[in-house]
Amino acid sequence: MPQVRTEHRIEAQTPAAATILGHPDLRVDCYIRDISKSGMCIGVKEEIASGKIVKVEWGDHFLVGRVQRVSAARTDFLVGLELLYCSKWSEPVATALADEPRIA
Numbered sequence: 861m862p863q864v865r866t867e868h869r870i871e872a873q874t875p876a877a878a879t880i881l882g883h884p885d886l887r888v889d890c891y892i893r894d895i896s897k898s899g900m901c902i903g904v905k906e907e908i909a910s911g912k913i914v915k916v917e918w919g920d921h922f923l924v925g926r927v928q929r930v931s932a933a934r935t936d937f938l939v940g941l942e943l944l945y946c947s948k949w950s951e952p953v954a955t956a957l958a959d960e961p962r963i964a
Contacts, residue, residue: 867896867897869895872891872894872895877916878915879914879917881915888905890904890916899928902939904939905936908937910929910930912927921946927942
């Protein structure tokens with residue numbers, strides 16, 4: 861049964877860099893597809909294994925997340941990251957995330 865997503869997501873399409881943490885670390889180009897309070901979806905050219913820890917950097921911000929799901933999409937792979945840590949969000953993102961609709 862597919863997972864139902866109830867969390868508000870913000871579409872981004874922002875260029876970023878992802879570092880797959882390990883021995884050795886591997887840095888790849890990516891783009892941020894969307895973000896939510898509990899994570900982020902990024903697009904990459906090569907598959908990243910489920911369970912890997914990934915640091916995504918964009919502008920003055922970064923997110924560290926655990927790979928929860930990976931799916932092929934045209935020429936990219938979409939990688940869903942569960943939030944482990946995030947630097948301070950920019951004000952517009954923080955405000956938009958704070959305004960998400962509440963589910964009773």
